[in-house]
Amino acid sequence: MEEEEDRNLVKEPNFAYGTYTYADYLTWQLDEMVELIRGKVFRQAAAPRRIHEELSVALVTRIHGFLKGGTCRVYTAPFDVRLPISSKDPTEIDTVVQPDLCVVCDPEKLDDLGCVGAPDLVVEILSPGNNKKELQHKYEVYEAAGVREYWVVHPDERTLLIYTLESGYYRSSRLFTFGDRVASQALPGFELDLDEVFGEL
Template sequence: MEKPQDKVKEPIVGYGHYSYADYLSWQLDEMVELIRGKVFRHAAAAPRRIHQEVSMILANRFYEFLKEKTCKVYPAPFDVRLPLASRRHEDIDTVVQPDLCVVCDPKKLDELGCVGAPDLIVEILSPGNNKKELQLKYEVYEASGVNEYWLVHPDERTLLIYTLEGGKYRPSRIFTFGDRVRSQALPGFELDLDEVFGEL
């Protein structure tokens, strides 16, 4: 007879190939992400204060702009499943928790989060970010059709925007103090970086 604990498979970082079905069975005290079947653990410590401040400022700006619009902004922790073909839990091997994501198609939302590419994703760098993880995220965001990928470096007070064109990301120049940035994924949205980085 199967015991309840038999259903819980403990993930091994860097080994094996796991699916979203496995992910749902884990009982962990920490956040993990699944990228192409590999497990990436978040740092055990809470994000730094500067990370949280940037996240709150950006989330507020998006929220205010998106009021009464179809698009919605979601902060982490929020599961984003990126299926390649099938939407079955057993077939999905990438589940990420971006710092912020904006989803404009309500059909992509369910009680578990988002299934399919958000229109815009924001990742805020911190000392614990794994370079391999960041590279893999770039690749899966591009392959799954995330229209805009924002990479914020709070220590350096910079923002880099990748815009999807013809299936490939085109990087912006590096934005910083004095710049106002616009989103192609969210027409009409503008962000004054002095208001973001000046508050830190």
């Protein structure tokens, strides 16, 4: 596990040690996308595989169609989501992530730079090399920030796991796969037919 985490840490000398804030993040000009999780810099995995992108398109198409005409908005990476703990001051925010998909229903959380505060729904599609980042690091910050629903999609296994926030902690669903229709508590009325989604891959 430690080796996988080490591969995700940006290895440039100025990122190898120390902690950083969103104010630092805004000054960087990098050739690769990075995320800031509790002050530590994580590189994005290599360009997503085709199956990852097909899943992303399938999901965003269905969610966007459902949300059309309402106040909620769906966004895809790269889209900065800042998760402040106590202050929106850029020098005090130490977590900036780029979910594969996120839905934001409170327009007050949106600005020209992205989202500041917890989205209502976050979807992460696993890729080789990023499982620990998604399943541990992001799980923890999404839970602490108050993301109402966190979906983890495993493209190779054709599965979906949903974490729903209850009294400040995530409750896990069973593992969904072919034959399942899943509903979202964060988006009442939205249902996803996994036969359709996974059947397109």
